[in-house]
Amino acid sequence: MALPQDPLWYKNAIIYQVHVRTFFDSSGDGIGDFRGLTQKLDYLQELGITALWLMPFFPSPLRDDGYDIADYRSVHPSYGTVDDFKKFLTSAHERGIRVVIEMVLNHTSDQHAWFQESRSSKDNPRRDWYVWSETDTRYRGARIIFLDTEMSNWAWDPISKSYYWHRFFNHQPDLNYDNAAVREEMWDIMKSWLEMGVDGFRLDAVPYLVEREGTSCENLPETHVIIKELRRKLDEQFPGRLLLAEANQWPADLRQYFGEGDEFHMAFHFPIMPRMFMGLKLEDRKPIIDILQQTPEIPEVCQWCLFLRNHDELTLEMVTDVERDYMYDVYARDKPMRLNMGIRRRLAPLLENDRRRIELMNGMLLSLPGTPIIYYGDEIGMGDNVFLGDRNGVRTPMQWDGGWNAGFSTADPESLYSPLILNPLYGYPAVNVQSQRRSEHSILAWMKRIIGVRKSTQVFGRGSIEFLHPANHRVLAYVRQLKSETALVVNNLSSSAQAVELDLKRYEGNILIEMFGKNIFPRVGKLPYLLTLGPYQFFWFRLRKI
Amino acid sequence: MWQLIVGELTRAMQELVQDFAHFLPRLLAMLVIAVLGWAFAYFLKIVVRGALRLAKFDKLSESAGANQLLTKAALPSSTELMARLVFWVVWMGFFLLGVEVLGVVGLQEYVSRFFLFLPRLLAGVFIVFFGLLAATFFYRAALLAAVNANLPSARVLAVSLRTIIVILAVSMAFEELGLADRTIIVAFAIAFGALMLGLAIAFGLGGQDLARRFLERRFLHDKQEQKQDEFSPL
Amino acid sequence: MLEACLAERSVLNDDFLRQLISVGEVDLLVGLPTFNNAKTLGPVVQAIRAGLLKHFPRERAVIINVDGGSRDSTPELVKAASITDLQLSSEVYTLRTLHSISTISGHGAATGPALHTIMAAAELLRAQACAVISPESINIDPAWLERLFRPVYRDHFDFVTPTYRRHKFDGLLLRNLLYPIMRALYAKRIREPYPSDFAFSGRFCNHFLEQDTFDHDESGSGTEISLVILAIAGSFRICQSFLGTKARAHRDSAELVPAMRHSVGPLFSSLDTNFPIWSANDGAQPVPTFGPESELTAESVRVNRKQLHQMFTSGVAELEPVLKSILSPQTLLEIQNIAKVVEDDFRYSHELWVKTVYEFAASYHKSVISRDHIIQAMAPLYRGKMYNFLVENRDASGEDVEANVEALCRTFERLKPSLLERWDGRK
Secondary structure (H helix, E strand, C coil): CCCCCCCCHHHCCCEEEECHHHHCCCCCCCCCCHHHHHHCHHHHHHHCCCEEEECCCCCCCCCCCCCCCCCCCCCCCCCCCHHHHHHHHHHHHHCCCEEEEEEECCECCCCCHHHHHHHHCCCCCCHHHECEECCCCCCCCCCCCCCCCCCCCEEEECCCCEEEECCCCCCCCEECCCCHHHHHHHHHHHHHHHHHCCCEEEEECHHHCCCCCCCCCCCCHHHHHHHHHHHHHHHHHCCCCEEEECCCCCHHHHHHHHCCCCCCCEEECCCHHHHHHHHHHHCCCHHHHHHHHHCCCCCCCCEEEEECCCCCCEECCCCCHHHHHHHHHHHCCCHHHECCCEECCCHHHHCCCCHHHHHHHHHHHCCCCCEEEEECCCCCCCCCCCCCCCCHHHCCCCCCCCCHHHHCCCCCHHHCCCCCCCCCCCCCCCCCHHHHHCCCCCHHHHHHHHHHHHHCCCHHHHCEEEEECCCCCCEEEEEEEECCEEEEEEEECCCCCEEEEECCHHHCCCEEEECCCCCEEEECCCCCEEEEECCCCEEEEEEECC | CHHHHHHHHHHHHHHHHHHHHHHHHHHHHHHHHHHHHHHHHHHHHHHHHHHHHHCCHHHHHHHHCHHHHHHHCCCCCHHHHHHHHHHHHHHHHHHHHHHHHHCCHHHHHHHHHHHHHHHHHHHHHHHHHHHHHHHHHHHHHHHHHHHHCCCCCHHHHHHHHHHHHHHHHHHHHHHHHCCCHHHHHHHHHHHHHHHHHHHHHHHHHHCHHHHHHHHHHHHCHHHHHHHCCCCCCC | CHHHHHHCCCCCCHHHHHHHHHHCCCCEEEEEEECCCHHHHHHHHHHHHHHHHHHCCCCCEEEEEEECCCCCCHHHHHHCCCECCCCCCCCCCCCCCEEEEEEECCCCCCHHHHHHHHHHHHHHCCCCEEEECCCCCCCCCCHHHHHHHHHHHCCCCCEEEEEEEEECCCCHHHHHHHHHHHHHHHCECCCCCCCCCEEEEHHHHHHHHHCCHHHHCCCCCCHHHHHHHHHHHCCCCEEEEEEEECCCCCHHHHCHHHHHHHHHHHHHHHHHHCHHHHHHCCCCECCCEECCCCEEECCCCCCCHHHHHHHHHHHHHHCHHHHHHHCCHHHHHHHHHHHHCCHHHCCCCHHHHHHHHHHHHHHHHHCCCCHHHHHHHHHHHHHHHHHHHHHHCCCCCHHHHHHHHHHHHHHHHHCHHHHHHHHCCCC
């Protein structure tokens, strides 16, 4: 199967986020690898996803789950070799699945050769590749991101007897993007992967590339100059490849990362995600609509990325104090669940394993404007382990079956890179791919169906959105439109049945066709359209005028 | 000749006896009807008296102010009066029925006229009774309203209202009974008209100040408000 | 049967019901009965909204206005307080949607039908706690919402009456009649038995709706005091909560006779149905109170005392035929005697006043004349008592006035047996 040649392929993509390490171990060492991932491509094709986003697989001391990179041009030996990667890439493309990889631009591991050289002496040619200072008082305006572990953005280097700048962990020194050599080298690295066939990059921590005194050191104009330059080169040499921004900012601040269509193709819409969870608990659409109404228009060629959960904590940075307190109280009563101003839980435990809520949230993910990203394991309702350090509780091995090591690896259980989930509710004997494949009514079967429906139309990926404002605030309803195609989505955010009257005057005469069962519903007349919904139920309708 | 006279007399006596013999059963029937009627009327009187006592009719007529009038006229209480009225009306009815049985032609007309008159009599009584009730009620209502509105001569106002209503009720009753109705109507019209004219003149000439003060109070609150603080009773 | 069905009109019209469906279940409900209140309503609604957002940001709340048919823009002022996703330019941040809806009951200024509608809505929306706020409470601040709701919502009381800071001459009918008689007969020290701002639980609301109070009371007056009496009679948990300074009266609400009709009338009526309760009561219990029970201010004011005395004396004279059927000859004579006394020496003692009130109550019970007339006949006598109160307390401090009221209350309690004697007709 050849990859569809559509320059805007990312607008209709369904992305699956996975870490090589967690998916499947082919070598029996207890760690997932590329050969294993290759073997599971059929599963992913069957699920219906169209792109993979791989978390960092580069050589690394793994003190930040691979985001502390020690060598940009290679593959961590635990995961395989560059050749293994190339074979995986080919196999993925054969199945119509594109591959987006991480590129951590902002910082490296302190074990990277560049840093080892840079710190060795103040005269080293690579000295200027990082941000050094004699004091730790510069750039006071910059906030600390990892509040639970770091006290400062400066760390003392005993070797060169000076401070180095790090926005993340202290073992992740920031690269100095004021240095042209750094910029050239990073492009060269990206180019090497593009030449292998990689379809795009998720650029980690982009807001923090550049520092300036007297600023917050985030979202500076110089950063955008750098990105524009990268994009220009990408379009010239590798058209149709993707740049995806990871920038945890308010929508208004995120807008700038799209430029005029000359910076990133896509960016994560961080603020909407906690508000979807909030709206569900409040049984009120207000938080969701508020943030979407604050979301600015983006260039036609650009796209938001939506997600419910990912490898990080459910971040509560982009909410008010009142909202944060509320989210903690309703979703993370126990302290171990909280980390770095967020909640480190998977989708199913957050939703108390309520099948209806899981379906509703996925329904919104797949129908709101943006490209959806599904976090590995959420398609079968995997659980988490909040007692593992950092965010490792949501990065446990994929659960393939109820047998040895959940079918993830043939190694001794003690040698697995992470313990398996064992409790009776979410443990691998209860939640695994094999048993869900055998049931037409499992979450996995349902996810395949809804992905199929989503892919049957372009309206969700590329269409406009118009919110309806029914008086019943428990119902979130919107119309998606693309050329002549119109879809109506109605979501009941409440745990109880609801009646709602929708103002569909503009669509008078249209027949509603429910998209899953393809059954017809009454025609839209002059009066408000009355719908009744069960608890957490949602409808996708195609509007058809015949 | 003597024999003629005796013969005629004897014949006359025989006719008289025959007539009497014909008349006697009817007379007896009439007496029986009258006696039965008396008994029935007495029984009805007791029933009505009991029923009115249960319905607290005395209390109602006290509110109507009828009791006061009756006491002044040295008449018994309204319950007793009603019961006696019922007694007499019923007994009179039976008596007249008996009279009809007698077959005296002239009387029959009067009997039927009596029975035709009865409903109107009752209607008249009701009109007066309810008229009195309304008069007392409105008298009291007007008195209270006038006192609470701090109008001068509140009682005069209330009594005037009561008098008007009573006169109206009595006039209506007389009209209903057909007793000198035209006279009553004309007299009522004259009296009522004169009263209204008098009030108009009195109010117009003598009540100017009152009218002005009333209107001021009604429409020019604000000036007054500045002179004193307003407090709520609740 | 059919007539009965047809006759039973719902207090919730279709449009309002539709709005209620959209609101859904709530935790807190604020009811606002209005009639041509556009002048004072704006700040009241803003304070209610601010109070809900500040003290109960997570709770599902709704503001429900039941309007009697205003010709000014009263309902629009309430609807404007909604916070929904439609208000793009809203400067107020909220976690949730706040509905603020309005319906028209068409009953003019009578609060009874409005309260009925509010309570019906509260039942349908399964509100845990409801508060009713008067549109004339212009001194309201957001904290009032907390002080009304907390006892119900968090401390599980069923009925909350307010206490206020008031001028010593404000609310005299309450202080000279309603409070003392409630205390003496119903044995509860409720300072504001005719509350304009109050709160109640969903449980109490459902109980009240089961009574047929609203069906009998076509005029819609006196519901407020009926609620308090029902709470006492039903042994519900009652408390008082200090709110703040009560706003001074609007001119219309300063009218005495309507005020007495709405308060004294229902109070006397309630004595019929609740005889077993109040006849057996002995000794008034204090009611749990959050904050001070009463605060009286004593700044100097201008009051037309003269007119009160004059209305008393002329009332006693003119109403003699009416008073004869209500009062005992002895009491009437005493009143007539004090009416003859000059203004400066006038004194309407507590003892005489209590006898007056109790005899009126007994006559009301026996319906010696029309009950409404009995209430109206009481007004001039009350004016006499009011005059006496104003003169005696002209220079008194708040504490002195409280002491005076306490003495009056004791007299009511002491003379209660005389009411009982009159009640069953021994006297």
